[in-house]
């Protein structure tokens with residue numbers, strides 16, 4: 001096999017951005033798998049250029065030139081820019097491959113624009129693509145391993161890419177690591193609920209932690225495990241052995257059920273500085289929470305007590321919620337979240353609006369079967385720009401009123417002030433203020449208000465949200481055009497539309513049940 005020139009592109013951002021939060025954090029949000037794929041390509045003897053696009057670079061200046069093969073990885077929100085890039089590279093004679101979350105959620109759509117689309121990816125899958133390296137057009141070849149890999153290159157091997165990338169992070173420099181794949185819990189909305197839990201090799205993890213201590217005085221790691229600390233004692237023993245006395249600080253996502261007081265003591269001793277547990281809702285999805293048997297205000301009090309206890313051990317806490325779930329009805333869910341903001345002033349609430357990402361989760365089949373999934377372009381599917389599932393118990397204007405009210409409450413001057421007062425840690429105070437006044441707090445509030453206004457004023461806009469029209473409102477087209485800039489011209493025809501019921505059809509469940517057809521129409 002001849003030596004190939006390979007590009008690997010990690011799309012952290014979908015578009016250029018000047019947002020303060022993105023400037024500070026995006027370089028810390030690089031994915032692990034693109035770096036892993038780049039290393040596997042090197043193992044096979046090929047030349048690799050890695051690009052991590054954070055939205056701050058001039059993308060066309062960063063792109064690898066005269067490549068034979070390009071791997072692109074991104075979340076669904078970067079789906080359109082990835083299609084444009086694939087078109088561009090194919091026009092230059094390259095073979096293109098899409099991997100990562102968008103490929104897993106929308107494989108059939110992605111296959112229209114890439115030569116290969118990958119599911120679970122291991123070294124064998126990558127070697128097969130490298131060995132074949134052939135055009136598959138008009139429909140790309142889908143290739144997947146039966147499971148996620150258990151053996152991936154660690155930080156030592158990936159350092160060449162991590163180091164380069166962290167040069168773009170102005171203050172916080174967070175190294176991406178992972179110690180386990182999948183999750184033993186079965187939350188029906190989660191992509192990891194169908195992936196069996198498997199820990200990776202603790203010896204490599206220890207070697208990586210030791211290596212990092214030679215690179216930074218006090219390294220900071222972001223664990224990418226879907227649910228950190230499932231084999232809690234093994235994990236903590238490994239960290240304590242390689243990085244004693246909290247020599248390596250870290251942040252992770254974990255279930256509340258893992259964050260018990262004895263575990264928090266160990267986490268603190270071992271350098272944990274922040275956790276991002278999911279609360280999701282006051283009325284459902286409690287199978288991973290210790291508060292699973294109670295709902296409503298009782299649950300708010302219990303979870304608040306729990307989060308305040310967590311904050312007595314860890315300086316940083318983000319609590320994640322989903323708005324618009326089927327179990328939510330009326331004012332109560334939103335009012336309860338406001339009470340939580342009052343009772344847990346130190347935690348930063350991370351809000352998502354309900355989004356069904358294609359094949360990501362089993363519950364999406366139900367939404368599709370009920371005809372409730374809307375065909376919002378991928379560009380807006382990032383948990384806050386568009387809710388692509390029609391709410392079960394709310395009219396749209398009513399729903400946006402409540403989302404706006406809660407967001408305004410959470411990022412009011414009073415709440416920001418209370419959040420600052422609740423922490424003794426300067427970095428945490430500063431991060432929480434920055435997130436509130438940047439794209440996440442004020443930015444989203446502005447956007448929600450714009451959407452609400454158009455829902456009231458424009459019938460065609462409302463019809464799209466009701467599923468009565470598939471004509472994409474100009475408002476959204478203009479955003480895509482502005483965000484993509486010159487890459488708009490490289491977007492393949494029809495790429496802004498997708499079949500929002502593809503998962504259902506694939507499962508042979510189409511027919512009279514399907515109330516909304518996946519029709520495509522142009523907007524003009």
Ligand code: SF4
Nearest residue numbers: 183185187190193288
């Ligand atoms: S506990 Fe977290 S990672 Fe595990 S299935 Fe539920 S949401 Fe997913």
